[in-house]
Amino acid sequence: MSLRDRIGRAADSDIWFSFKASPVTMVAAGLTAFIFLAALLAPLLAVQNPYDPASLNLSDAMKPPVFFGGDWSFPLGSDDQGRDLYSTILYGTRMSLFVGLCCVVVAMVIGITLGLVSGYVGGAVEAVIMRIADVQLTFPAILIALLIDGVVRGIISVKRHDEIAGFVIIVSISLSLWVQYARTVRGSVLVERNKEYVQAARVIGLSRWLIMIRHVLPNVMGPVMVIATINLGVAIITEATLSFLGVGLPATQPSLGTLIRIGNEYLNSGEWWITIFPGITLAALVLAVNMLGDWLRDALNPKLR
Amino acid sequence: MADAVTTTSGPLVRLKGLKRYFDVSPPLLARVIERKPRAIVQAVDGIDIEIARGETFSLVGESGCGKSTVARLVVGLYGPTEGSVEFDGMDMQERRSAAEMSVIRRRMQMIFQDPFASLNPRWRVFDIIAEPIRAFGLANSTDEIRDRVNELLAQVRLTAADGSKYPHEFSGGQRQRISIARALASKPEFLVCDEPTSALDVSVQAQILNLMMDLQREFGLTYLFISHNLAVVYHISTRVGVMYLGRLVEVADTQSLFRRPRHPYTRMLLDTIPDLEMTGRQRAPVAGEVPSPINPPSGCAFHPRCPHANERCKVERPNLSSLDGGSVACHAVEEGRLPMEERTYAAG
Numbered sequence: 001m002s003l004r005d006r007i008g009r010a011a012d013s014d015i016w017f018s019f020k021a022s023p024v025t026m027v028a029a030g031l032t033a034f035i036f037l038a039a040l041l042a043p044l045l046a047v048q049n050p051y052d053p054a055s056l057n058l059s060d061a062m063k064p065p066v067f068f069g070g071d072w073s074f075p076l077g078s079d080d081q082g083r084d085l086y087s088t089i090l091y092g093t094r095m096s097l098f099v100g101l102c103c104v105v106v107a108m109v110i111g112i113t114l115g116l117v118s119g120y121v122g123g124a125v126e127a128v129i130m131r132i133a134d135v136q137l138t139f140p141a142i143l144i145a146l147l148i149d150g151v152v153r154g155i156i157s158v159k160r161h162d163e164i165a166g167f168v169i170i171v172s173i174s175l176s177l178w179v180q181y182a183r184t185v186r187g188s189v190l191v192e193r194n195k196e197y198v199q200a201a202r203v204i205g206l207s208r209w210l211i212m213i214r215h216v217l218p219n220v221m222g223p224v225m226v227i228a229t230i231n232l233g234v235a236i237i238t239e240a241t242l243s244f245l246g247v248g249l250p251a252t253q254p255s256l257g258t259l260i261r262i263g264n265e266y267l268n269s270g271e272w273w274i275t276i277f278p279g280i281t282l283a284a285l286v287l288a289v290n291m292l293g294d295w296l297r298d299a300l301n302p303k304l305r
Numbered sequence: 306m307a308d309a310v311t312t313t314s315g316p317l318v319r320l321k322g323l324k325r326y327f328d329v330s331p332p333l334l335a336r337v338i339e340r341k342p343r344a345i346v347q348a349v350d351g352i353d354i355e356i357a358r359g360e361t362f363s364l365v366g367e368s369g370c371g372k373s374t375v376a377r378l379v380v381g382l383y384g385p386t387e388g389s390v391e392f393d394g395m396d397m398q399e400r401r402s403a404a405e406m407s408v409i410r411r412r413m414q415m416i417f418q419d420p421f422a423s424l425n426p427r428w429r430v431f432d433i434i435a436e437p438i439r440a441f442g443l444a445n446s447t448d449e450i451r452d453r454v455n456e457l458l459a460q461v462r463l464t465a466a467d468g469s470k471y472p473h474e475f476s477g478g479q480r481q482r483i484s485i486a487r488a489l490a491s492k493p494e495f496l497v498c499d500e501p502t503s504a505l506d507v508s509v510q511a512q513i514l515n516l517m518m519d520l521q522r523e524f525g526l527t528y529l530f531i532s533h534n535l536a537v538v539y540h541i542s543t544r545v546g547v548m549y550l551g552r553l554v555e556v557a558d559t560q561s562l563f564r565r566p567r568h569p570y571t572r573m574l575l576d577t578i579p580d581l582e583m584t585g586r587q588r589a590p591v592a593g594e595v596p597s598p599i600n601p602p603s604g605c606a607f608h609p610r611c612p613h614a615n616e617r618c619k620v621e622r623p624n625l626s627s628l629d630g631g632s633v634a635c636h637a638v639e640e641g642r643l644p645m646e647e648r649t650y651a652a653g
Contacts, residue, residue: 196423200487203380204440205403205410218427 018299028291035285039094046087047073051253056082062266065273077273079262085273088259089281095255096236096282099170103235104228106174111181112224116212118182119189130186133179141176141234142241148172149247162250169248173238180227188220222300230293233286240282256282315394316355317495317527318379322388325349325374329599346598348374350551351388353625358494361521361528363538363559365574366548367595372531373418375548376499379529380415392495411441414488418500420480424472430483431468434458437490457486460523461516478509482516489520497529502537514541535578539563547571550598550606557631564648567633569611575648605636613637 019025038045048055060082063074076085114133118126136144152168153161161168192198193216201211236256242248243257244264251258256278263275327346335341348371356362364372377383379390381397390397392409401409414437417423424433434454437443444450455465461482472480481501488496498517502510518541520526532538538545538559545562547555547570555568566572593610596602605623608614615636623634637643 196417196419197425199377199382200415200417200423200484201436202382203410203413203415204437204491205407206440215425219425 015299019295022295024291025295028288028295031284031288032292035093035281035288036097038090039097042087042090042094046084046090047075048084048087050083050088050091058082062271064271065277068273076277077271079259079274080266085259085277088254089256089278092254092256092259092278093281093285095166095249095253096239096257096285099166099173099239099249099255100232100236102170103173103177103239104231106170107177107231107235108181108224108228110174111178112185112217114178115182115185115220116189116217119186120193120208120212120216126186129182133182136176136179141173142238144176145169145172145238145242146245146247148175149242153247162252165249166253169239169242173235173242176238177231177235180231181224184223184227185220188223189216192216192219226293226297226300229296230290233289233293236282236289237286256285317358317393318354318356318529319391320352320354320375320379320388321391323349323352323354323375323378323385323390324387325371325378325383326386344599347551347601348598349378349385350601352548352551352553354546354553354556356495356527356529358527359521359525360543361530361541363530363532363542363545364548365532365535365538365545367533367574369595369598370548371551371598372533372548373499374551376415376497376529376531380413380497381410382415407441411437411443411491412493413495413497414491414493415497415499416481416484416488416501419504420477420484421504423484424480424487426472428472429468430458430463430470430472430475433472433483434468434486434490437487441491443491453490457490460489460520461486476509477505478512481505481509481513485513485516485520489524492524494525495527495529497531499531500533501530503532503534510537517541535574547574550595550601552606553625553634554607555631555633555635556625561630565645566648567628567631567638567643568635569613569637569643570607572646573610605634611637613643615642 019029043049050056058081060074060078061080063071063078065077065085066072066075068077074084074086076089078084079088114129118129149168149172152172156164189212198211198215201215206214239248239255240257240260243255244261246261249255249258251262254262259278260275260282263271263273263278266274325348327348328343329346330336330343331339331341336343350371352375354362354375364375366372374383378385381390385398392413395409397409424430428436431451431454434457435450438450438453444453454468458465458467463479463482463486467475467479472483475483481504484501501517502513505513514537517528521528528541530538530541542559544556544558546553547562547568549570555562555566555571557567562571563575566575596606596609602609602619604620605611605614605618608618611618617636621636623636623639625632625634626639628638633639635643
């Protein structure tokens with residue numbers, strides 16, 4: 001099939017129609033694309049590299065934004081270390097998005113695998129996996145992430161922890177998010193595995209794993225993609241919360257959450273911009289991603305069409 | 306057939322004392338707390354069938370009589386609780402290497418009832434039909450696979466261009482033909498057809514049946530045909546087995562079964578077929594429902610609905626016994642209590 005056919009098919013699809021029919025979704029998609037691009041092109045768009053201590057000057061600290069008595073070299077003002085907030089937000093968004101995407105991917109891989117296994121194998125394996133999932137659901141995600149982070153901190157030294165902070169936070173958030181994927185995939189597998197196309201594959205004699213991966217998995221990916229989109233917002237917020245609480249990313253590699261925490265200390269002394277601008281960025285990003293996820297959920301649900 | 310096949314002289318498929326029970330008990334907790342008993346569905350309760358090469362053997366019966374379970378037992382989707390399925394003299398239950406099993410699997414395929422569920426909605430038709438070819442390694446190159454798939458599409462009266470479409474772009478009848486093409490892809494000798502026309506419009510049913518009969522003639526296929534539609538069965542079968550509650554009550558070749566039904570249940574089923582020439586013959590209305598297979602009636606399972614049942618029928622389970630050409634499981638027939646009835650049956 002040629003590329004033109006594919007584009008034609010996509011333009012003709014229900015999803016594209018529902019996308020075009022919803023202005024809110026189009027705004028959300030535009031905003032998401034804008035933030036993603038800005039984060040991706042941060043090194044090109046930023047006026048300074050906030051990770052490079054040599055480019056910072058402490059005498060530039062606490063400069064207000066440009067329309068509040070500042071100047072154009074620091075359009076959104078600067079923080080306590082003389083870092084340009086505009087550049088820092090670009091890099092921080094990048095960090096937040098990176099961590100968020102990694103969490104979603106890792107959680108998705110864990111969740112889909114365990115969901116497929118429990119749905120298809122059944123029996124004791126299913127019981128064990130799903131009971132673990134149920135138990136985990138009774139704890140708030142943030143608590144689990146804090147717990148894992150705390151355990152890791154207890155095991156390794158502080159210096160070493162700063163180096164692998166990003167890794168730790170990805171693992172801890174992923175481990176708190178996999179349950180949803182596993183439950184959804186298991187439910188879909190239970191429905192799909194009794195369908196006749198799966199039986200046709202069994203008559204041919206394909207192995208269980210081949211049937212699961214080739215036949216069942218593509219048919220359960222719809223709901224998984226919806227959860228992934230909504231979870232991206234959740235992961236970013238969780239990371240920001242952890243960073244705000246001081247157990248997330250260190251101040252040397254600030255994410256949006258770290259920036260908000262740093263700014264929070266200066267909020268009462270009048271330097272509001274340090275916390276407000278990263279806050280607005282975070283809110284806009286999560287709102288846009290969540291609206292996309294909501295729309296995707298409705299668009300893929302045939303009962304609501 | 307391209308491959309060298311060890312052909313024995315016996316029947317192609319032989320079911321011996323085939324039984325399949327399903328455990329439908331409530332969960333352990335409910336059994337312990339609420340003292341609910343275990344529940345076993347006797348879906349197939351001892352069936353012996355021999356299917357000769359090149360014939361179409363049909364299984365008919367009401368919903369829930371276990372005919373689909375027999376189909377699934379034959380292709381190995383279920384394992385039997387008791388008894389055996391022999392294909393070309395080979396016991397399917399025997400442990401074999403994957404390669405040996407694959408050789409047998411290639412020779413038998415299945416066509417399913419629901420053409421909307423039997424094709425993976427995410428796969429293109431080409432890949433659906435090519436799957437058995439790839440799985441059994443029946444082609445060496447992509448070109449060979451493409452030629453073979455196009456040939457199969459042509460055999461079921463579809464075009465090569467249809468291969469690049471998705472199943473949802475086809476009608477029910479077209480989808481069923483895609484199913485048939487997939488089943489034929491591995492060049493099987495034996496096809497199990499589980500109500501292949503019951504989800505289709507009447508006009509399309511005839512089209513599918515004719516296609517299946519054409520293919521049978523062309524490739525010398527053997528069919529096990531499952532249906533509840535007697536008109537369809539009359540059209541396609543050489544022999545018919547009537548099932549009731551997991552057991553065979555009558556087996557005969559199609560003509561004698563439709564002309565001279567022996568078993569009261571067979572007669573009742575035939576009475577339900579509407580025909581144009583109402584002969585004025587008294588029709589026995591279908592009374593009652595199929596009893597629960599969890600707790601089947603004692604003796605002959607049909608006795609609660611049978612107008613000819615007596616005390617013996619309530620106690621003693623009748624066995625299939627041969628009776629000129631066919632076989633019947635009925636005390637009344639055996640004792641000669643049931644007079645012979647001649648029917649005129651013209652399909653359509």
